[in-house]
Amino acid sequence: MFRHLCKSSRLFCASLALMLPAAAPLGHARPADGTRVEVWITTADHALALAPSTPGRFGDAAENDRLHIAINDRQRYQEMVGFGASLTDSSAWLIQHKLDPGQRDALLKELFGRQPGGLGLSFSRLTIGASDFSRHHYSLADTPDGKPDPELEHFSIEPNRGDVIPVARAMLALNPQLKIMASPWSAPAWMKDSNSLIQGRLLPRYYDAFSRYLLRYVDAYAAEGIPIFALTVQNEPDYEPKDYPGMRLNAAARARLIGDHLGPMIAARGTGPQLFDWDHNWDKPGEPLGVLSDPAANRYVDAVAWHCYGGDVSAQTPVHEAFPDKDAYMTECSGGDWEPVRSGGLPLQARSIIIRSARHWARGALFWNLALDENNGPNAGGCHTCRGVVTIDSRTGAVSRTDEYYALAHASRFVRPGAHRIASGETGGDLDNVAFRNADDGSLVLLVTNAARQPRRFTVGHDGRRFAYTLPPRSLATFVWNPGAARDD
Template sequence: MTYKYITFILTVCTIVSCSKPAIKETQKQQATVTSIKKEATVYATVKDSDLKLSLTGNYKFSNAIQPLETEVAIFVNTNKTFQTMLGIGGAITDASAVVFAKLPKNKQEEFLQAYYSKNGIGYNIIRTSIHSCDFSPESFTYIEEGDKELTTFSIKKDKEFRIPMIKKAMDLIKNDVVFYASPWSPPPFMKGKKDMLQGGKLLPEFYQSWATYYTKFIKAYEAEGMPVWGVTIQNEPMAVQRWESCIYTAEEERDFLKNYLGPTFKKEGLGDKNIVVWDHNRDLISHRANTIFEDPEAAKYAWGIGFHWYETWTGAEPNYNNLQNINDSFPTKNLLFTEGCQESFDPTQYQRWSNAERYGNSMINDFNNGVVGWTDWNVLLDETGGPNHVGNFCFAPIHADTQSGELIYTPTYYYIGHFSKFIRPNAKRVSTTSSRSTLESTSFINEDGTIATVVMNKTAAEIAYKVIVDEMEITLNIPAHAIQTLIY
């Protein structure tokens, strides 16, 4: 598919964006629904078709009639609103940046426009790593090994590939940018290990040095003109990985936040930066939240809790209910999806539709359970699913064939776009339910008053359904294995 075609199908509506991202009820949303517009504009992405974020028609509302039990319906109540959207985006890792640098200039521009412009899918969140992660060509830190005082701290290595790419993305996002960073491991000596791989724990004598390391990262990046929104404390703190990793129990993370990281941010004039705890899967998230947020001295430094979707490695279903429990239990704290990707890269499966449906299912259910922001993993990988220095190759929404210089758009890119293009920062979630489990749906009202309702059909059959918005309704069909966004 050429980018001209992508631009054509994506340049379908203008979204009014806001100047600052907001969270929950701490910053008020001004948009209100005065009346439902007379018609809804519908965009669709459909398996085995040319429809990819394509305009498929306008449908007129009529007065709503009580639906029958035999009818499928989506119910939207605009009088009930919930969390405020921080944004949607993905991670610019070293791997993404190295692959980006190999692209021809015209393809680099195509890529940036596809993700970060309003003519593309309008990403505004960027995550990156504090020094290396598995999706780096090699392990590295910002200091010389053994430098407890951090006198050798330098982000020089990041300036070669990563920082230039992030700056280009930020230039397109402008004021809506939300940029945060996560460490995969402290330097080896701070764990008493020969390398950063295979877990280990931060030794108590280095707690202060490691807390200061975050502040040096923030200040160094901001000196490059890159505003840092915040950090997560540790990527996947309960997983001993064959790549960079570090283990914290809930109590250890609580005490590091309470006694070192939070006070150090405050002392260094970074008290306005947001600190996100956990940054791991939904399965154990409640224990981490209970341990940290029930401690007032720790909780005062935590903006919220981040999570991934990999709890399904056990064979279980995604634990969406745990998110709602945290939202109910700690209403002043925020939920942020910090990472998810389709594992086990296979170059013959770029167009595998179930990958995209995994994203759609997660985004709808995460948002409906109170999540304020959603961050995909690598925004770009090459034809091997890397580079990755430990062979942990994965899918990304867009891949680059570095031999031909071409970009490969997967269905996941379009499914994410059904949310990120139409649901803008500072939008508020609107009450939305489905009468059947065969259809999944969520809705948000943007600051300009437009409502975006996303509807996904994972089944192998076309489904006729009603959308009943307050006292008005429209009747639509959604094809098999399709996703639609209604704008009204």
Template sequence: MRYLFFILSFCSVFYATAQERIISTENQQWQVQPAEKVKFPKGVTVEKVKVNINQPLQEIHGFGGSFNALGYKALTILPEEEQQKVMADLFSDEGTAFNLCRMPLGANDFSERWYSFDEVNQDFDLKHFNIEEDKKNLIPYIKFAKKYAPELQVWASPWSPPMWMKHNRHYGGRATNMQWGPLYGDNMEEIFANNRFIMEDRYLTTYANYFSKFISSYQQEGIEIYSVQPQNEVQANQFFPSCVWTPQDLHRFTEEYLIPTLSEDHPEVSVLYGTLNMDSVEYVDVLMKNSKAQGIGVQWDGIESIEYIKNNYPNIEIMQTESECNNGLNNWFTAEHTFDLLYTSFKQGANSYMYWNMILDDLGLSTWMWRQNSMISIDRYTQAVTYNPEYYVMKHFSNLIQKGAHMLSVDSNKDLKVLAFQNTDGSIAIIGGNTTDEDQYFKLDMDGKTEKVILPSHSILSIPFSQKINH
């Protein structure tokens, strides 16, 4: 269940003492403990953390991960009953309660193979467009999730256009994973200064229609796409599916072709720029000049640009589109790193946060042989299911923070990583993380009421509060 409490009594509004605290450490995750009276050891430094109830910040739109083909392949290793449990633990209110998830528009590095929806050369009328490959894994994966989260919102971005729409006629930007040897040229500044996409009207028009046909095809499968972003990692020149765009040409495609096409065909679908994989305010400024896009998607390696976007474009949506994939070790060290990414993203102004692979098998290998982390690992031989530490890191946020919540202003020592969120029902979640080697001690002041809190070294702590109302 979501840890929300509704207690009514009778005059002014105040918050009850937390009824429990939820803590995760390297050895034990998601330990629900009664909120007993806390005593600080003598001689320790006690900080102050003040939650400003009357200073709401950005609205929180949700949490999720990415639907990838290899994730569904791993899930189907399990017997039906175990599959149901795993999906419930991701999408039901008792689990991570994900409400906002990503999918690739065509192939990505965790697809079974390279494909696009139309690889017939110069098929400008898209007569050969089809989503047959998605019917094997992605569509069943999404429909499975919607059994537990009927209101789940799904957004999409391509890793690469069809190969015939690119100058290099290849799904990647370079031939191998050895150094940065590209398919043509070896000057990296030159590569990132030039598009891979062919910037001619007939290609641009067709590509915008390609997005529209994707949305229509998914609607026919009973899946609504609520938002799209025109390119995953706009400045990634990978040997797996990828496509470099300059900001000027991405702006041209999005403003002159994609947005007008979708406004006509699918006005219910929003367009966000992204996903940005670098901290470049110059790139952002080019994109947002006279823009009709509703927002920007920024992933972990562009995280430092979120604050700039929030300060300079305060009325747009900011989505954290991808948590760092790491190296497949799925250990507590990477869990702490993910906490830091969550903390920084929301502190700087993000409205939502996406994990990457929700499920993988025990190897965690992409089709292009990059081993990565996942929230849940499934052993190919024993069918053992392992909930990795990052599953619980996400749960510390997503289980307690509802769609429509607002982050609250918090005054504290900069060395204390503490966030506060208020849900639409008035309940509040305090979430703190301590990635240092020393315990941290603070007095939590919320609406004039104080509580003592010990944040153990290398731990994540969530404290849910109910709202009491007196008349």
């Protein structure tokens, strides 16, 4: 059980195993006796890493604790799709070519399997053509002479056959519930006013061809056994990077592309995929609001996709309130070596991307690269200080696990697809929380971060009962209990 969950010495792990109570298999609470709460904890230094801890027990808490989390599972919000990370070209290449078959099988089972001990990741993202985390720049409809090809005679997913396609298939084999979205970083160069994958804008005369390009991708991947759940029309459409593929596509352009071209094409198919708008930061909510306010585009947009690199996660809620029939998703956030991520560490990543995004209506949350190497690559431009959910040593295949891994694990291992977020009171200060009710067995899951450098004691109340718990400094915990048979509510 402690094979890769304990980061200290073998002696420490053995001592920890002796001190902790016997626990059910990770990810499933032991059949409840009505009072017991299973607990798993990770500390910022990974001395405890998804470690089963002393159980909580309803009935041992007074009612005068200042920090209290009230749980109401009768008040339900969005249904969850899940948690995960992007299978970038770099991630797929490392997994497919820098791990031997045994290492690759073990890692993918750990990430996407649910039993025994898997994270059960249930949401992922692919790039349509190259991103900065590719080994070279390309689209799926490059032409030998750079001339326009509006009939897409040169379309091909051949660049993905050696890595992305086999790894994505393996992920789906382990978790058939896995939902995969896809985003382009650029249209083919011949569709743009820059005539380059780098910078530029999509020419309106190619809106139709670009829409067909995206759906050719969906169909080509479906033929490979990889269903695409959702598309965005452009990654980070308010940014033109200078050294990797990108394309500016403002709200007015996206509204025309979606409302007059791609949306009607998807509607005529009758089989999807879903369309998510924006796929960019919290700091410009006016952009998705502009698309959703367009009557033609609105009817085809299913959700708004958000990134974490600017603004605050609370921006998701006013957009949801303005258009409550549209879902929200957190579709990109990278860990890495910069502030405030460097000093905030695990509690910051878990609070911002898992806990608060869900509290602000996200049905799913994705970190960026699933895997990078010891040099934060390979990449072709862009971020040189980003890190993956796991780090693969390209020389040996050894795998190490980052803060993002544990932030995901504390959610995905316990909150299953189809769960609903439920009401949970906010304590303020250093503690943040979010709660869920699993649909299959009625179990309740509470995630709590303690960002303080001191232990924090708090109480949790549910159905007129309370338990108390003290979290270590700078830690993340998952609490699981089963209140009994489902009620008629």
